[in-house]
Amino acid sequence: MFEGFIISRPVYFTEPSSRCGYCSAKKSRDEDYYCLDSWYRNSVVHANNSEGTLAENCTLGFQAELLSVEMYDRLCNMGYRRSGKFIYKADMLRNCCRLYTIRTQPDLVIMSKELKHTLRRFSKRVLPSDKPLHRNPKGGCHYIDEIVETETLSKSFRTCFEPSVFTEEKYRLFAKYQEHVHNDFDHSARSFKRFLCDTPFSKETVLGTKEEWEQLNNWKGFKQGDRLKRLGPAHECYYFEGNLIAMAVTDILPSGLSSVYFIWDPEYYKWSLGKLSALRELSIVSKANLKYYYMGYYLDDCPKMSYKAKYGGGLLDVSTHAYISLDQVTKLKRPGKLFAVEATSKSEAEKTHSSEFTLNDALLHAPKSISETAALKNVAEEIYGVAGGAYSEANEAAQALASLGIPYAVDELPFHPQTKEPEENEMHNIPNVVPGLVPLKEVLQMIMKDRISVLEGTVTLYDLLEGEMRRLERFEDESPEIKKILCDVVRLIGLENARGLLLLL
Structure with a gap:
């Protein structure tokens, strides 16, 4: 009845950074837990966070069955890894450690x-x-x-x-x-x-x-x-x-x-x-x-993972779907911090974060390898920092989606003061801004331009509680909850990659 692979509904969960398998909450300075300097300064000023860090161990992903090796290849090049049948990656913005996909030759x-x-x-x-x-x-x-x-x-x-x-x-x-x-x-x-x-x-x-x-x-x-x-x-x-x-x-x-x-x-x-x-x-x-050797995740501020630099290669910039050489990355950022590159040249092959670039369309192709001679700058602060434009853009899209009957809501900014300690494997909605996920603005455009209809007649929905299986006939006719789940799937793997799957609800 279905043509592709089987996935569960996407999940996003957090746990204390003490449960992180890399840092175990033992970094020497609180600022080293934060993806960008502006968020560390903001957390100290506004959260009175003198006794710890607001950064947690944050993971998103889904269970998968009947995945093809070709599809998993694409997922690896989006920053995902697998543990058994669970396909996952860290939230590079909120996580206590930046986990970069590294590949070499x-x-x-x-x-x-x-x-x-x-x-x-x-x-x-x-x-x-x-x-x-x-x-x-x-x-x-x-x-x-x-x-x-x-x-x-x-x-x-x-x-x-x-x-x-x-x-x-x-x-x-x-x-x-x-x-x-x-x-x-x-x-x-x-x-x-x-x-x-x-x-x-x-x-x-x-x-x-x-x-x-x-x-x-x-x-x-x-x-x-x-x-x-x-x-x-x-x-x-x-x-x-x-x-x-x-x-x-x-x-x-x-x-x-x-x-x-x-x-x-x-x-x-x-x-x-x-x-x-x-x-x-x-x-x-x-x-x-x-062609390539994928070594898993690279953490340049974690000794048990930074050794991978000895074998050369490049790191994946999940925001632009491009690999950047380790030498270039070292020049663009400090250890443990987030990077998102923008080419300062205007050559067609190196357009990043330009008005023509959409992450969803980039995911249709193998990731680029940016030339080692390319002139690049790190625009992570401009996009994801405290004053970055990603949050207002995403929240505007969330409000527009809500007006269309898809229950997204305005997000609080990352690292807001907590009223309680995070519990182990505490489940949450996927934040509106996660580096490497298809931006909500692009999802909104898919719906406004009816591109989302490519899923109709190809996606199969299986209700675990009712034991019922059916085809997705018309996106517009689905319940608000199912619409949001479908949009979250698109955010995680891209619109075209979602065609033909069986989604467990």
């Missing part, structure tokens, strides 16, 4: 002494003493060639790509990792399965075919131009002398390989397996003729 890696040492130690441990690597006279060796040669010669180390399904062996490794590395004893086989085995993809995509797995596991033998047949989630298991010592959870997408999570046996901590896994996955991207 194999040839952007500059091999530091630390990374070279990691490879040398790995080779020494897994190669027989009579099988030295063939390095050039100066002692240099391209990391991809070194990894391929080491693993080809090794008799004690091997890896194997396989479907992302539960096994007791994988869970034992996960338990050992959580307890010794993260001091987390609150886990179970069920939580492990939900976190690292469950996926939003179809069963057929998860299991794949024997031919796909055989070809993937022969990635070292790929020739230039060979096309990878396997797309979808995978567990790559690392074995040393027959024992499972690490597991990489990955998603292989049309545009590249996405790293989801990595676990390792604490007894092998001296191997620097995390660094090794990144170099290996970059090698796989290169040999398998993929």
Whole structure:
């Protein structure tokens, strides 16, 4: 009855910053929790906030089923990640930490002494003493060639790509990792399965075919131009002398390989397996003729996440749907702060935040990569700061939508004084202004120009309480609540991406 994937109604929830998995509310200065300096100054002056911060851990997203790898590829390039079947991203404006999507390419890696040492130690441990690597006279060796040669010669180390399904062996490794590395004893086989085995993809995509797995596991033998047949989630298991010592959870997408999570046996901590896994996955991207390596989120003020800068690449500006090189971003903002770029040149290829630009239309295409020579400025304060224009524009659109029977309301500005402490997983309406979501002004224009009608006849609605499923026939005839839910879906993923889905109400 429906053509696409299944999603729940979008959710937005907050919890205290002490629950943030990155900062745990332990930043040294209150100002470091805020996305922009103006909001920190405003919070101090108007909220009398001398005993803490108004920034919280703020997340939005939805549960998904039967998601295609192509759709998830697009979502990754909108700033989303997945945890099991939950597709999410942080509110970059209100969250206590700025979580930027980072992607890189194999040839952007500059091999530091630390990374070279990691490879040398790995080779020494897994190669027989009579099988030295063939390095050039100066002692240099391209990391991809070194990894391929080491693993080809090794008799004690091997890896194997396989479907992302539960096994007791994988869970034992996960338990050992959580307890010794993260001091987390609150886990179970069920939580492990939900976190690292469950996926939003179809069963057929998860299991794949024997031919796909055989070809993937022969990635070292790929020739230039060979096309990878396997797309979808995978567990790559690392074995040393027959024992499972690490597991990489990955998603292989049309545009590249996405790293989801990595676990390792604490007894092998001296191997620097995390660094090794990144170099290996970059090698796989290169040999398998993929384009990008998605490393998850980058936080430049969080030591356990800022290390990703060592591998080069760029960060996603969710406001303009464009990747900016790490070097450029460093010049545009201070660590931990928000950025939104505007090109100072007027070339057609670099229009950002201009009158012609609409985020919804940009989401129809792969994100741009802004040239490293482009002249850019950071306009985040102008758009999202205390005096920024995004809030009045969004609230005007919210009032206009309300007059059309779609129950949006005027929002309070971010970081307003709280009358109570946020509760864990407290649910809220999605704020009118969230960087990276289709602006309410664009949603209003879609309705005024009847562009929203492209959803009619393609979207299926399923009422969980009533157990009823039906097609969306006419947007105008729906209840105010359903209209708002549909508009929120469009805000999160774009109008065209919402076509053909089944929406759980």
